[in-house]
Amino acid sequence: MTPSDKAYVPFVSVDHMMQLIHRVGLDALLRRLAEAIEEDFRRWPAFDKTPRVASHSPEGVIELMPTSDGEVYGFKYVNGHPKNMREGLQTVTAFGLLANVGNGYPVLLSEMTLLTALRTAAMSAVAAKHLAPKNATTMAMIGNGAQSEFQSLAMQAILGLREVRLYDIDPAATAKCAANLAGSGLRVVPCDSAEAAIEGAQILTTCTADKQYATILSDNMVGAGVHINAIGGDCPGKTELARAILERSDIFVEYPEQTRIEGELQQLPEDHPVTELWQVISGDAPGRRDAQQITLFDSVGFAIEDFSALRVIRETAMETGLYQPLDLLADPDDPRDLYGMLMRAAPSATAA
Amino acid sequence: MTPSDKAYVPFVSVDHMMQLIHRVGLDALLRRLAEAIEEDFRRWPAFDKTPRVASHSPEGVIELMPTSDGEVYGFKYVNGHPKNMREGLQTVTAFGLLANVGNGYPVLLSEMTLLTALRTAAMSAVAAKHLAPKNATTMAMIGNGAQSEFQSLAMQAILGLREVRLYDIDPAATAKCAANLAGSGLRVVPCDSAEAAIEGAQILTTCTADKQYATILSDNMVGAGVHINAIGGDCPGKTELARAILERSDIFVEYPEQTRIEGELQQLPEDHPVTELWQVISGDAPGRRDAQQITLFDSVGFAIEDFSALRVIRETAMETGLYQPLDLLADPDDPRDLYGMLMRAAPSATAA
Known part of the structure; x- marks a missing residue:
């Protein structure tokens, strides 16, 4: 049993992100990110905008930053914990996702600790x-x-x-x-x-x-x-x-x-x-x-900057092949038969 | 160069979720989910609660559903696109995450298309x-x-x-x-x-x-x-x-x-x-x-139900080993030296 292609979401790991930055070149990638940000800022009214959704605690904050241009939806998960540095951890870590607005299926999952810095x-x-x-x-x-x-x-x-x-x-x-x-x-x-x-x-x-x-x-x-x-x-x-x-x-x-x-x-x-x-x-x-x-x-x-960054990474990941397919989405042959997909994956079913 | 353990987030793929359901048993897992939901509903006032953050389009909706009990933060990404079924896609797909509120680091990423149904x-x-x-x-x-x-x-x-x-x-x-x-x-x-x-x-x-x-x-x-x-x-x-x-x-x-x-x-x-x-x-x-x-x-x-489900999956994934480590977080040895980590991953640096 192998899942359908629809089950897989391209995933850019930290390792792939580092390779991608070196492949494109840090200066060239920074310029490409700047161009994407300028393009998206010029069409600012086209985006759904909302203040990020923050969950505050005494030691830091965890935030979700969603936006959409009507065709592509994106969000970033990001934390900010100033005390982390003293414990050998990053103050800020992040990852993000792009999805197709038309069907809701994710099209990219990416590390964003490095990408947020960029x-x-x-x-x-x-x-x-x-x-x-x-x-x-x-x-x-x-x-x-x-x-x-x-x-x-x-x-x-x-x-x-x-x-x-x-x-x-x-x-x-x-x-x-x-x-x-x-x-x-x-x-x-x-x-x-x-x-x-x-x-x-x-x-x-x-x-x-x-x-x-x-x-x-x-x-x-x-x-x-x-x-x-x-x-x-x-x-x-x-x-x-x-x-x-x-x-x-x-x-x-x-x-x-x-x-x-x-x-x-x-x-x-x-x-x-x-x-x-x-x-x-x-x-x-x-x-x-x-x-x-x-x-x-x-x-x-703001979320639109992450959207810009994610679309550059989506393009460069596809150009370079620096991503891996991640088995993130259940996608049975018959979309109404989620239960049947599960049952066909039973140990006894695969032995038959 | 291998990343530190802190770079890895346990990931439960669709394949692992199906194995996990069969290992625990569907009936037993449903009962365990029901118990977790009841436990969390009994401590309802302890949770941060907010209506989910929805991005509506003519064909469907994409939602983020965050909550936190002050120690663990969780959120789910979920879409709802009724027309998908006619195109051979799931109406609802989802994935979710748990993180440590104290430092903001994710501790579980999981498929939730199956888990949301459960x-x-x-x-x-x-x-x-x-x-x-x-x-x-x-x-x-x-x-x-x-x-x-x-x-x-x-x-x-x-x-x-x-x-x-x-x-x-x-x-x-x-x-x-x-x-x-x-x-x-x-x-x-x-x-x-x-x-x-x-x-x-x-x-x-x-x-x-x-x-x-x-x-x-x-x-x-x-x-x-x-x-x-x-x-x-x-x-x-x-x-x-x-x-x-x-x-x-x-x-x-x-x-x-x-x-x-x-x-x-x-x-x-x-x-x-x-x-x-x-x-x-x-x-x-x-x-x-x-x-x-x-x-x-x-x-x-509501988000707390997903939180309950994710904590059951975190427990059962750890019990069964049915997860894979995902290289999601950049985590340099010196937390302030993100740039140094990137540079040491350069092709010329690894050749040296």
């Missing part, structure tokens, strides 16, 4: 492309954890970044990031303080993990004309920026209904004006207007 | 055990699709049902169900009409699939003293019972916030009184009060 980096670079000062060449990278190399390399691949200035409260994290970026072609400057890291930087990226109201950037640290890429504030009660910075900035968001709950924006009144990034990308709203403006991408991560 | 049947039998007339021995099974055998066998295993009377608008479906139940020990009576099927039955189960307001049972078909187990009305715009039947019945539901949207209850005003089934099971509310009462279990399926 798509978050590609998303940051897309936002910076539209919002950072012209010819931004230097980024301060505050928080040198699992995302930091991907953030730096995406800014290099998509924006032409030349220098990254690293700071983390743990010098070992900075040393790890600096060593990993050594052969990248980026000038890498480890710094002893956040203040030192932001010297001369046009882009300030904050990506720290503590689940609390923190002040990674205080008001007097941020001068005119910079672009702030705030990644780490992505949960109720978890922020990274002084409120005064927000009040001096023009704030750009993915999906306001979600960002007002989860982003830096939770520090401001509910009616504080924001611009939706998709409108900047589609040309319906201005991005950076002048050289003195502080632009802030209050990034929390 | 848990829906076990849930129906649990409800009937508390609501059907004493010594109910005969059930009318209206709608003889993929769920019908499981419904019949669960009522036999858990309630001691002796006779099932089958009706479907498609006689081939009835013939299929009758043939599958031939060796079960149940007396099986194929009928030419719904009216004939309900003759002498104390339990009336409706389980049809059309996505529309249908009237599988009309008012004059339903006499006093029966228990109605309404499975098929589980979607906005999809019902099976005449409204007048609802008005004569005492209605029992899983989670009112969801049932008022999806169940037969959508035909009644928003404040129509209902009893939550968990309160009957825990002894906080009466079930059947007298022999003349019509009880109606307006079943739509």
Whole structure:
């Protein structure tokens, strides 16, 4: 008894994902993810959108992030547990799925721990492309954890970044990031303080993990004309920026209904004006207007970005064959005869 | 390079699920599922509850059904596409996951197309055990699709049902169900009409699939003293019972916030009184009060039932070894060094 083809869902394991990244090339894949995100942001109104469904516990959060463009449905499972790192576990792990809206059958299951790091980096670079000062060449990278190399390399691949200035409260994290970026072609400057890291930087990226109201950037640290890429504030009660910075900035968001709950924006009144990034990308709203403006991408991560990433992985997995068929769906010959399928699989039935 | 144990999630494929059902025994597994559902319904207030997150399209629905008891998180992906059957596909396919709330790491991924049929049947039998007339021995099974055998066998295993009377608008479906139940020990009576099927039955189960307001049972078909187990009305715009039947019945539901949207209850005003089934099971509310009462279990399926089913499968999969380790989670030795893990997997790195 072998199941029908309909029973199998292409599955991209962590091992296949790593092979796929190397086969396509990390820079090329980051650019392809950025293009897919821009394509999908330009057709933003076509998507079903809902704030992610979060299950909070004292130690972290587990979230489901669904969306659909009417033809393809996608969702991601993702957790965020800041304490995990101290226990030798990932702060964020994830996997995701695409399905055919017409019949509900899954068409791809994929690891997304690596892919989330890549798509978050590609998303940051897309936002910076539209919002950072012209010819931004230097980024301060505050928080040198699992995302930091991907953030730096995406800014290099998509924006032409030349220098990254690293700071983390743990010098070992900075040393790890600096060593990993050594052969990248980026000038890498480890710094002893956040203040030192932001010297001369046009882009300030904050990506720290503590689940609390923190002040990674205080008001007097941020001068005119910079672009702030705030990644780490992505949960109720978890922020990274002084409120005064927000009040001096023009704030750009993915999906306001979600960002007002989860982003830096939770520090401001509910009616504080924001611009939706998709409108900047589609040309319906201005991005950076002048050289003195502080632009802030209050990034929390939205389901459409994962949808974009999953469709790129679906394409590249099919192109490269880097997936395995997973026996995920019962699919009897007669669709009403689920019981008959089960009975024909009985040990006595197979012996007959 | 082999990933750490933390990278692997136990996965129960369709093939493993079928082996597992035969190893444990279908009747024994149905009883174990019923016990788990009763245990979890008795501790109902301990669970995080939310109506499922549905993505509707003209041809069907895709839903995510999450819940958590504070220690374990679970969710199910499930679709419902009535037209699928005509295209040789399952109306309902599903898979599910359990995760550790403390660190967000998945601990089980499982097929749930088969498992959903089993848990829906076990849930129906649990409800009937508390609501059907004493010594109910005969059930009318209206709608003889993929769920019908499981419904019949669960009522036999858990309630001691002796006779099932089958009706479907498609006689081939009835013939299929009758043939599958031939060796079960149940007396099986194929009928030419719904009216004939309900003759002498104390339990009336409706389980049809059309996505529309249908009237599988009309008012004059339903006499006093029966228990109605309404499975098929589980979607906005999809019902099976005449409204007048609802008005004569005492209605029992899983989670009112969801049932008022999806169940037969959508035909009644928003404040129509209902009893939550968990309160009957825990002894906080009466079930059947007298022999003349019509009880109606307006079943739509709730996340806690899937949680119960998944924890039984987790236990039995571990007991039997009927699962495979799935390389779903990236888990580098240094949790902050996701990039380093990726780079060490490069073709040149493995050659070194």
